[in-house]
Amino acid sequence: MSRLVVVSLNAAVDQTVQVADFRLEAVNRVVSSRDDAGGKGVNVASFLAHVGHEVVLTGLLGDANAALFARHFAAAGITDACVRVPGATRTNLKIIDTLSGAVTDLNYPGLSVGPDALDAVKARLEERASGLEILVLSGSLPRGLPETTYAELTAWGHHRGALVVLDASGAALAAALDAGPDLIKPNRAELEELLGVPLPTAQAVAAAAQRLRARGVGRVVVSMGAEGAVVCDPEGVFLVEPPSVAVVSTVGAGDAMVAGFVHAQGLGMGGEAAARLATGFSLGALGEIGPRLPALARIEALAAQVSVGVLAV
Template sequence: MTRVVTLTLNPALDRTVILDVLRPGHVHRARSTRSDAGGKGVNVAACLADWGVPVAAAGLLGQDNAGPFEALLAAKGIADRFVRIPGETRTNLKLVDGTGGDTTDINLPGLAVEAGSLAAVRAMLREAVEPGTLVVLAGSLPGGVAAPIYAEIAAELRPLGARLVLDASGPALAAALAAPAAALPFAVKPNRHELEEWAGRSLPDRADVVAAARGLVARGIPLVVVSLGAEGALFASADGTDLAHPPATRVTSTVGAGDALVAGLVAGLQAGLDRTATARLALAFAAGKLGLAGANLPARDTVLALAAAVRVEPLTASA
């Protein structure tokens, strides 16, 4: 079975606060709170584990508060490949408007990382990879880690047969997309804002997003997925482009929905599904996550029912 490894260089303890209504400048009384071990790669691994995909989670953890991460990995049967470093992993605050479900994120700085710790992570990845391994490079970078790190890791792992799935933003995304063809990721999943930031221009219409995605495919990335929030997600490859429309879903929290979409994308790739079936599964993962707190999926039958309800619209060359 194809192996999956996720990389989270800047994990976080996500403190989620549910409010009746978020009103900037006002005093609020929380409806409820919860704390989850998170970070993009951790969340992806958690959803994959719920789906039954064997997965290892790697990256950097502050040794002073590693307990919640260790408990999550153990509970979900995720192989722990994190390197511990001195200090505490950051805490992020997520304010959820209980009326509309919108989330306001306050992300704190991460740990300062020394070269030796990063070298240990890279060595672990090289040892974990074999031909066909799916490696998810996800999330922001902590202090001391330069923007080209994902491009450098891709250059190291692609010759070993790994397929890289990238979910990043800003300079880290730009550096990875500017890499030579031999070091480009297999799949990339920006949202519209991240794609606009990379392109250096607004992409207000669907046609603009499609053109930008197809440009990345032409650059040499086999699969480009652009998440569009409530509009669904665009899936572009050399043999066509689909717009996947999400099913109607009760929203408990949007926290981690993008990570669940990445997990569904990876699950589809791991199972060898075609682009359309992968799009259905990715949207089903994201929709299923919307009804749950934390990085969790509902029962398998529920996810499959959601996948069947995803409408996939093939787009023409002029779309």
């Protein structure tokens, strides 16, 4: 397995509640509720640990509710190198209507930090720099950190010989593109926001992904929900089409795809094989409540049902 570090600068407590026939402006009765240590980076680290990777996680956690994360890291086998800062890590509330399957998200803004907090994370990274092979940068930035944060960390990772995987959006993603991350994974809406144009078809998505590859991004993966994903890498442009599966929760599905590509990288996979396996990870997350994955055998069985074809652009 690769020596890898995941950076999570804006973690979250993922609170998932199930409500039958959820309605606005009405009293709703909660059927079940659970709190999970989450946020994109934490999810990626958890999924990689689940399939056997030794994962170091660094980033920022609010000291007021860090105990939930510490318990999760210990149970998952994740090495906790996170910096504690004053305040509480944000809560993201996801309401799942058990009748319709509709999902409503309420995401809190998160911590507000200064440059000293980022300096502390960089110091933790320096402690883990020796032999680093893969650096995963995942999630939004907390208030107070500059938009260039991921560009700086991408350059840091490359300077130390690491492959850099970036899953971000908005200004933080835009600022990092010229640093040449080795893999980015926006969804279609995030890519449309980044480029300022609608992308109504898979061919339009692929053409946009190719433009980003031309700017120096190694592999561009664009998730499109039930329509699958477009993968643009040195081996070609692929349309990845998943089988129809029952969706229990969408929490962490995109993060699972990122973890799947990292796992595939560790196995030496590329192109179609990596796309198929990463989609199996995402499909596995859709069948679980909260940010979780099924057993690796189930993930591989789902991956075997994924169709990957060359996309003409």
